[in-house]
Amino acid sequence: MIEIRDLTKNYGARTAIRNLNFTLKKGEVVGFLGPNGAGKTTTMKILTGFMAPTSGVVKIAGFDVFENPLEVKKRIGYLPEIPPVYGDMTVQSFLKFVSELKGLEKNKIKDHVEEALQKTLLQDVRGRLIQNLSKGFRQRVGIAQALLGRPEVLILDEPTVGLDPRQVAEIRDLLIQLRGNHTVILSTHILPEVEATCDRVIIINQGQIVGERSLVTKSKRLRLKVRQESASLPADLERIPGITGVEKKGQYYFLSGTGDDSLNENVAEFIVSSRAGLVELAEAAGELESTFINLTNKNRGSES
Numbered sequence: 001m002i003e004i005r006d007l008t009k010n011y012g013a014r015t016a017i018r019n020l021n022f023t024l025k026k027g028e029v030v031g032f033l034g035p036n037g038a039g040k041t042t043t044m045k046i047l048t049g050f051m052a053p054t055s056g057v058v059k060i061a062g063f064d065v066f067e068n069p070l071e072v073k074k075r076i077g078y079l080p081e082i083p084p085v086y087g088d089m090t091v092q093s094f095l096k097f098v099s100e101l102k103g104l105e106k107n108k109i110k111d112h113v114e115e116a117l118q119k120t121l122l123q124d125v126r127g128r129l130i131q132n133l134s135k136g137f138r139q140r141v142g143i144a145q146a147l148l149g150r151p152e153v154l155i156l157d158e159p160t161v162g163l164d165p166r167q168v169a170e171i172r173d174l175l176i177q178l179r180g181n182h183t184v185i186l187s188t189h190i191l192p193e194v195e196a197t198c199d200r201v202i203i204i205n206q207g208q209i210v211g212e213r214s215l216v217t218k219s220k221r222l223r224l225k226v227r228q229e230s231a232s233l234p235a236d237l238e239r240i241p242g243i244t245g246v247e248k249k250g251q252y253y254f255l256s257g258t259g260d261d262s263l264n265e266n267v268a269e270f271i272v273s274s275r276a277g278l279v280e281l282a283e284a285a286g287e288l289e290s291t292f293i294n295l296t297n298k299n300r301g302s303e304s
């Protein structure tokens with residue numbers, strides 16, 4: 001669905017991205033991660049046809065972004081980091097306006113607007129001026145305009161910026177619902193959001209891809225401290241359902257595993273029943289966070 005080959009963008013003497021190569025399959029949700037200045041926004045602007053590359057090829061649904069720009073734009077829903085909304089319009093009138101700009105069939109515009117309002121939970125503010133909405137609601141209006149027309153590809157740059165925890169959870173649920181129906185590339189700094197919604201992650205640093213990994217199997221990492229240790233404790237911990245690895249560092253055991261919150265319960269139940277004395281059990285930095293930090297632990301350039 002998305003194909004990028006040898007993509008490079010120079011700003012004068014500075015190279016923002018260099019020889020990027022990756023593909024996204026139809027219906028796949030991919031997290032595009034990197035520190036500030038890594039080249040994420042530059043890549044997204046090129047994907048949407050907003051900016052031309054210095055060299056390389058970008059295709060969406062088989063169409064070259066710069067040879068067939070109109071065909072590509074028909075298939076893309078884009079949310080830039082700053083939502084492109086007009087404050088002096090109501091939510092509903094703005095979405096109707098964007099539908100007309102996208103060339104949607106006139107007799108179906110009402111249905112498309114209603115669907116976008118429902119998916120982003122904006123029904124109750126449809127008649128309010130956008131300039132009078134909170135930052136979080138304006139962000140949701142930006143997501144709604146990206147969903148208009150049911151585009152095959154969604155490109156979302158920091159979609160949960162400015163949202164409170166409840167709204168973040170709502171958008172996370174929405175992204176999960178979009179899986180399979182849309183191909184989604186999601187740029188964000190919130191790693192738990194990526195782990196909860198994405199099938200795969202691509203990590204970029206200093207304009208180059210430094211790592212990729214699948215997130216189909218959800219993992220978690222726990223930090224454990226007990227009052228009474230024993231030589232058999234590491235082996236006993238590894239036999240707990242859901243535990244895939246045990247590592248001892250100082251006073252703490254770091255447990256890798258898969259599954260939901262039942263893993264915490266299994267560990268706590270075992271420690272209590274073994275009379276080892278549970279002092280601390282908490283979520284530790286996950287594998288994705290550790291991978292991200294290790295791969296991007298270099299000098300960072302300016303924002304791109």
